[in-house]
Amino acid sequence: MTAVATATPTLPDHLADSRHHVLDLTLRDARAAHALAASCLETYKAADDRRFLDEAPVLAHELPLPVRRHLNSARRDEATHVTVIRGNVVDQAALGPTPAHWSEADTEASQVYGCLLVLYAALLGDVTGWATQQAGRLVTDILPSKGFETSLISASSELELAWHTEDAFSPYRADWVGLFALRNAAEVPTTVAHVDARRVPERVRAVLSEPRFVALPDAAHEFADGPAGDLVPILEGHPDLPVLRIDRDFFRAREGDAEAAGALAWITAHLDANLTDVVVPTGAVCFVDNRNVVHGRRRFRAGFDGGDRWLKRVNLVRDLRRTRPGRLDGATRVIG
Ligand SMILES: O=C(O)CCC(=O)C(=O)O
Ligand SMILES: [Fe+2]
Secondary structure, eight states: OOOOOOOOOTOOOGGGGGGEEEEEEHHHHHHHHHHHHHHHHHHHSTTTTTTHHHHHHGGGSSSOOHHHHHHHHHHHOOOOOEEEEEOOOOOOOHHHHHHGGGOOOGGGHEEEEEEEEEEHHHTTEEEEEEETSGGGGGGGEEEHHHHHSSSSTTTOOOEEEEEEEETOTTTTTEEEEEEEEEEEETTOOEEEEEEGGGGGGGGHHHHTTTEEEEEEOOSSSSSEEEEEEEOOOOOEOOOTEEEEBBBBTTTTTTTTTTTHHHHHHHHHHHHHHHHHOOOOTOOOOEETTTTEEEEEEEEOOOOSSSOOOOOOEEEEEGGGGGGGGGBTTTOOOOOO
16 A cells, blocks of 8 residues: 555654655745845835735745745645745855844844745734733744743753743734744754644543643743733644644643643643654744644753854734734734
8 A cells, every 4th residue: 555645633653744844945946035035124124014014925925936835735734733944045144143132133134034934924824923022023033042041931042942832821822933043053953742633532632622721821921910820721623633732831730620630641741752853954944833733942052152043933823813802903913
């Protein structure tokens, strides 16, 4: 029998990688995409300019055809884990050193990569940001910072960043997280894990589908009033292909619910066992499907010498209207 990669949730393990969709750009297409981003930057001056974000879904039609096809399959395919576009042009010398902190990372030289990430993202959905994260920026930065080596946020390095659904505490969380590695010389891996629906015992699945879990805001958010901690389910949607919502560091079973604690322990061990490395090398863009997989990052040794790993990140939703209750007014993309 011939094995056919149909991208269904019942794939045998040896075909699991078919849920990692990878496109290697030709140099010609990489240059064309970069040139489009550069012309957008010239017009709009910044990657998170409001008019640019609004126009991006139209401008993105000018991206090379293989890129549009690749991202359209990610938009359509309900079982994809990650969608990667490798081989983007990043001029390391022109980029300059990796900044020491996210607040210094919105550099002029890095804007063009933010623009390219926004253009790619626009083929999947709409970019959103958080008032409580990186000062409300829409294109954020991930880089190691001194003093945060063992923190629970993406500025960490020495400590593994535990797997999580991005912004799992919020109903306005992203459908995809987009990461653009401007620099990842050491190829520090991002990690992903999914729920293998066939292996979840019936009773565990039933408990995980009920709102018996406290979803605390993760440490990347600065809330003035402290965490709300809503009661939420961990699994939703079709049992064969559940939508996953969980954070290894910030979810708890509700007080006194031993059965929920047992189910949480089961899925935690299951996701630990399924955790897979996905290297996003320098010049690669990776869209993580935030419904199908949790993600994190392996530990690494930061040099703090200007050569450290540096990623641009966007959150995006399929339906901006869904996030409207979380936004102050219809014109802003910032939640909170
Ligand atoms: O650094 C990475 O590869 C992932 C970081 C991450 O999970 C995040 O910033 O939310
Ligand atoms: Fe994350």
